[in-house]
Amino acid sequence: MEYREMTANAAPRLINRLRLKHWALLAALAETRTLHEAATRISVTQPSATKMLADIETAFQFTLFERHSRGLRPTPLGEEVVAYARQSQASLARFIEGLEVKRRGGHGQLVIGAIMGAAPDLVARAVAQIKRERPLLNIRMVGETSDQISTSLERHDIELAVGRFASLLQHNLFDFTPLSNEVMQMVVRRGHALVRHKKLQLATLMDWPWILQPVTSPARQLLEEEFAKARLSTPPNVVECASVFATLQLLQTSDAVAALPESVVRDHVKAGLLRVLPVPIGSDLKGFGVLTRKGEALSEIAATFVELLHRFAEPATAPRRTRKPAVRA
Numbered sequence: 001m002e003y004r005e006m007t008a009n010a011a012p013r014l015i016n017r018l019r020l021k022h023w024a025l026l027a028a029l030a031e032t033r034t035l036h037e038a039a040t041r042i043s044v045t046q047p048s049a050t051k052m053l054a055d056i057e058t059a060f061q062f063t064l065f066e067r068h069s070r071g072l073r074p075t076p077l078g079e080e081v082v083a084y085a086r087q088s089q090a091s092l093a094r095f096i097e098g099l100e101v102k103r104r105g106g107h108g109q110l111v112i113g114a115i116m117g118a119a120p121d122l123v124a125r126a127v128a129q130i131k132r133e134r135p136l137l138n139i140r141m142v143g144e145t146s147d148q149i150s151t152s153l154e155r156h157d158i159e160l161a162v163g164r165f166a167s168l169l170q171h172n173l174f175d176f177t178p179l180s181n182e183v184m185q186m187v188v189r190r191g192h193a194l195v196r197h198k199k200l201q202l203a204t205l206m207d208w209p210w211i212l213q214p215v216t217s218p219a220r221q222l223l224e225e226e227f228a229k230a231r232l233s234t235p236p237n238v239v240e241c242a243s244v245f246a247t248l249q250l251l252q253t254s255d256a257v258a259a260l261p262e263s264v265v266r267d268h269v270k271a272g273l274l275r276v277l278p279v280p281i282g283s284d285l286k287g288f289g290v291l292t293r294k295g296e297a298l299s300e301i302a303a304t305f306v307e308l309l310h311r312f313a314e315p316a317t318a319p320r321r322t323r324k325p326a327v328r329a
Contacts, residue, residue, distance in 0.1 A: 017055070017059040018056065018059055020092075021042065021044070021052065022052055022055070022056050023085045023088050023089060024042045024085075024089060025038055025039075025042055025044075025049060025052050025053065025056070026056065026064075026081060026082055026085035026086075027082070027085040027086045027088075027089040028041040028042050029053075029065070029072060029082065030074075030082045030083075030085065030086050032071075033071040033072050033073070034071040034072065035049045035050055035053065035072070053065070060077075060081065062075075062077055063075055063078070064077070064078035064081055064082070065078055086155055086156070087155065087156040088156075090155060090156040090157050091156050094109065094111060094156075094159075097109055097138075098138070108134075108137055108138070108299075108301050109137070109138040109139075109140070109301075110130075110137060110138070110139045110140070110159065110299075110301050110302060110305060111139075111140045111141075111142070111157070111158045111159055112139070112140075112141050112142075112158055112159065112160055112161065112162065112302075112305070113141070113142050113143035113148070113149030113152050113153060113158045113160075113161040113162070113163065114141055114143055114149065114161070114162040114163065115143065115144070115145060115146055115149065115162060115163040115164070115288060116144050116145070116244040116260075116261060116264050117182040117219075117261030117263055117264060117288065118162045118163070118179070118180070118182075118263075118288050119141070119162075119264075120263045120264055120266070120267075121263045122162070122179060122180060122309060122312055122313060123141070123162055123309070125308075125312045126305060126308040126309045126311075126312055127139060127141070129308050129312075130301075130304065130305055130308055134301075137301065142157070142158060143158075143161070143163070144242045144243055144244055145163075145166075145213055145214060145216075145217035145218075145219070145242050146163040146164045146165070146166040146217055146218050146288075147166035147167075147214065147216040147217050147218075148242065149161040149162075149163050149291075150163065150165070150166045150167075150170060150174070150291065153174065153291055153292075153293060154173060154293075156293075159292075159298065159299065159302045160290060160291065160292050160298065160302050160305070160306065161174075161290070161291040161292075162179065162288060162289070162290060162291070162309065163288055163289075163291055164176075164218050164286055164287070164288045164289065164291075165218075165291075166216060166217070166218060172294075173293065173294060174291045174292060174293060174294060175291070175292050175293075175294055176289050176290070176291055177289050177290045177306075177310075178287050178288075178289040179287065179288055179289045179290060179309055179310065179313040180287055180288065180289075180313050181287040181288075182261050182262075182263075182287065182288055183261065183262040183263075184219065184222075184259050184260065184261060184262070184281050185259070185260060185261075185262050185265060185276045185277075185281070186205070186257060186258075186259050186276065186277040186279040186281050187251060187257075187258055187259075187260055187265050187268075187269070187274045187275065187276055187277065188251065188255070188256070188257055188258075188274065188275055188277060189251055189252050189253075189254070189255070189273070189274060189275070190272055190273060190274065190275055192255060192275065193255070194208070194257070194277055195275045195277075197277075198278065199278065200277055200278055200279050201230075201279070202226065202227070202230045202232060202279055202281075203230060203232060205235075205257050205277075205279065206232060206233075206235050208235070208237070208255060208256070208257050209235075209237040209238070209239070209254060209255060209256040209257070210235040210237065210238050210239070210256060210257050210258065211238075211239050211240075211241055211247050211250050211251065211256045211257070211258040212234075212235075212238050212239070212240055212241070212258070213240070213241070213242060214240055214242050215240075217242070218286070219259070219261075223259055223281065226281055239256065244260070244264055247260065248264075248265075248268060248274075251274060252268075252273055252274070257277070259281050290306050290309060290310075
């Protein structure tokens with residue numbers, strides 16, 4: 001299919017030609033990469049899906065997918081269209097869900113992502129407060145690590161995130177306002193042989209099993225930097241785990257070592273289930289804050305939640321914001 005230059009009034013014609021079902025097909029193809037599975041997902045026949053895709057490419061006047069024996073692969077421009085289709089479907093799903101909540105007498109919906117270090121304290125307090133103010137507000141919280149929630153934020157699966165940049169270039173995608181610092185602690189189960197040592201170095205821990213966050217998470221990257229500074233390799237005996245719940249359970253039932261935020265392990269340490277080792281770690285971990293998509297205003301509910309987050313943030317560790325987030329009318 002030839003690439004053609006779009007005329008000035010091509011955009012209105014494109015909007016008129018593409019229906020919601022077309023965007024749903026593109027979003028399904030982004031996940032399945034086969035017309036058969038995509039057709040099943042949106043409840044149409046495969047011939048209908050084939051015709052719909054042809055109509056979509058005719059409307060855009062360029063090829064969106066390359067056809068291969070094992071399925072479809074988006075072209076460079078197709079990637080842009082598919083990304084928008086996924087975002088629009090996620091936004092539409094949140095809108096319909098929120099509308100249904102209001103129809104049943106509720107007061108809207110808030111979908112957020114949060115790293116595990118922020119959830120036990122700051123996010124929990126803000127959620128409790130906004131629920132006191134709006135008891136019927138439907139809140140859904142997802143995510144464990146900054147890389148996971150930033151992906152969800154980019155895909156429009158969530159409205160805002162509490163975390164940190166997971167890569168150097170994410171400042172081009174998201175606005176960031178700081179909230180608090182995150183103190184990391186090295187922990188093991190109670191009764192662990194390492195607890196008897198009053199002086200420990202990072203090298204002493206290398207022969208023990210470790211539970212580490214995924215390599216894409218900022219906390220893991222910082223830990224790898226600590227290993228490099230100490231001229232140590234990544235421990236050979238590793239379980240990689242993004243779930244804080246699973247990590248805490250594994251710690252209590254094995255001899256593994258883990259570096260976790262103080263807020264996450266605090267209650268377990270107080271209860272005597274975990275012990276903190278005297279090994280400083282993560283002193284260079286940057287503070288976390290509110291991440292929002294650039295150029296996109298927040299809903300009134302989300303903006304209120306952000307204000308609560310900043311209200312509960314510790315003044316000593318959370319610099320004042322330079323501007324209030326825009327509110328979507």
